[in-house]
Amino acid sequence: MNVKYQIRHLPYRPEDFVQLHTGKPFLINPRASLIHRVRSVVRFFYHGKFSHESAQYWCGNIGRGELVDIPPDGRLLCERCEKLAIKFGEKSASEIAGHHIHVGIMKPIRVCCKDAKN
Numbered sequence: 001m002n003v004k005y006q007i008r009h010l011p012y013r014p015e016d017f018v019q020l021h022t023g024k025p026f027l028i029n030p031r032a033s034l035i036h037r038v039r040s041v042v043r044f045f046y047h048g049k050f051s052h053e054s055a056q057y058w059c060g061n062i063g064r065g066e067l068v069d070i071p072p073d074g075r076l077l078c079e080r081c082e083k084l085a086i087k088f089g090e091k092s093a094s095e096i097a098g099h100h101i102h103v104g105i106m107k108p109i110r111v112c113c114k115d116a117k118n
Contacts, residue, residue, distance in 0.1 A: 001025065001069055001096055005040045008056070018043045025096050027055050028072070029065035033106055037081035037093065038067065058084040070097045076104030 003025040010017060020041040027036050036057035044051045056062050059080035071077055077093050082103050086092055093101040 003038075003090070003096070005038065008040050010042065012044075015048075016045055018045070024067035024069050026068050026071050026077070026093070027057070027063065027065050028068055028075075029063045032063065032065075033076070034078040034104065035071040035075050036061065036063070036078045037085045037090075039085075041067070057081050058088075058090075071101055075102075077101050079103045079105050 001024075002022040004022055005020055007019050007021070010019075020043065023038065023041055025038055027038050029036070036055075036059065038055045039058045040056045041053060042056075043053050052064060054062055054064055055067070057078065059078050071093070082093055093103070
C-alpha cells in the first residue's frame with residue numbers, strides 16, 4: 001500500500017535530487033532496532049547518476065534502508081513516529097497493515113558505575 005509523502009524544502013540544487021510523492025509507509029534500517037514511519041523520501045544524484053535514497057521519519061530522524069508495506073513480525077515500530085503520524089492525520093500503522101503492529105521505544109540504560117548518581 002502506498003501512502004502520500006510530504007514534500008519538504010531542501011538546500012540542494014534541483015538537478016541533485018528528486019522527492020518522491022508516494023511510496024511505502026515503513027522503513028527497515030538494518031542497523032537499527034526500531035521500524036520507522038516514513039514522512040518523506042529523497043533520491044539524490046551525483047553528476048546525473050543515482051547516488052542514494054534518504055528517508056525522513058515522522059519522529060524527526062533520517063535514515064536509509066528498505067521501504068516496506070508492512071513491518072516484519074517481531075519488530076517494534078517507533079512510538080514517536082506512530083503518535084506524530086496519527087496526530088497529523090495519517091492512518092495508524094495497524095490500519096495500514098490490516099493487523100495489530102507492536103509499538104515501542106528504545107531506552108538507554110547505563111550498565112557501569114551503578115552507584116553514581118549521574
